[in-house]
Amino acid sequence: MLKIEHVSKRLGKEQILKDVSFEVAPGEVFGFLGPNGAGKTTTIRIITGLLEQDEGTVTVNGFDVVHERSKALTQIGAIVENPAFYTYMTGKQNLVHAKNLIPGLTQVDYEALAKLVGLEGKLSKKVGEYSLGMKQRLGIARALLHNPRVLILDEPTNGLDPAGIAELREYLRAMAREQDIAILISSHMLGEMEQISDRYAIIDQGVIKSVESVRNETGAKIMIRVPEINIRDVIEALRIANYPAERLNDHIIITAPETETPAIARLIVPIADLHELTVKRMTLEEQFLQVTKKEGDSHAFAHTK
Structure with missing residues (x-):
């Protein structure tokens, strides 16, 4: 569904990405892990068409992000950290406003969308009355307005309390399975990603160090x-x-x-x-240290319990 093949990117004299490759399949929650400055955001900007790679290809549902940009981007929904809304408007009014900005999108079943993201009966409330977790779910609803096949979330648990994190985790896993959506989650929260991801990639200094399955680790x-x-x-x-x-x-x-x-x-x-x-089985933290210690890397990660 989402395929990144041999992508490299240089900004000025600095090599930001070096031969990055991985895939995310339909129905899969894929963790994209690494410390700040590792290349996660640059990769996401390339996937979403905000930045063009120097080498390699990115395809979304078979469409090349560079050469078939419009078709590729219709397959992607994305939110970055805490989504912003008009707080004086209701949840539905915010979604309608977002829908009107998407060319060619004429009809949306808002009630079905609300049910999908766990906001059933809540769209009539003003967003100013929403909890942070509800705003995150509304952000996901907005990203799903055009029925994309790939959902990209950058640090989606930022600011959420433990109950909100657990709720979002279960919702995303269920949505990936039931809607057959490929979900890419970029994060540095290793403990949380261990619980939500099916597979993960570790990126460090612009290089993919490891792509593994969470459920069947090669490094037991x-x-x-x-x-x-x-x-x-x-x-x-x-x-x-x-x-x-x-x-x-x-x-x-x-x-x-x-x-x-x-x-x-x-x-x-x-x-x-x-x-x-x-x-x-090795934890994600242990696996990360194993794949980076060969080069003397040492990074601090945040953890959730």
């Missing part, structure tokens, strides 16, 4: 315990089989995909009694 930690006398032989067997392993007290820690657990167990059993085997 497999912890085993064998008799002390066998630890050295087991670690050597794992090394030969290309499973990175290290000793931690009386355990052996293996970094490998969770799907490799049966193969690892079969490898160990002929060598030693397997007293314990557990799997710990």
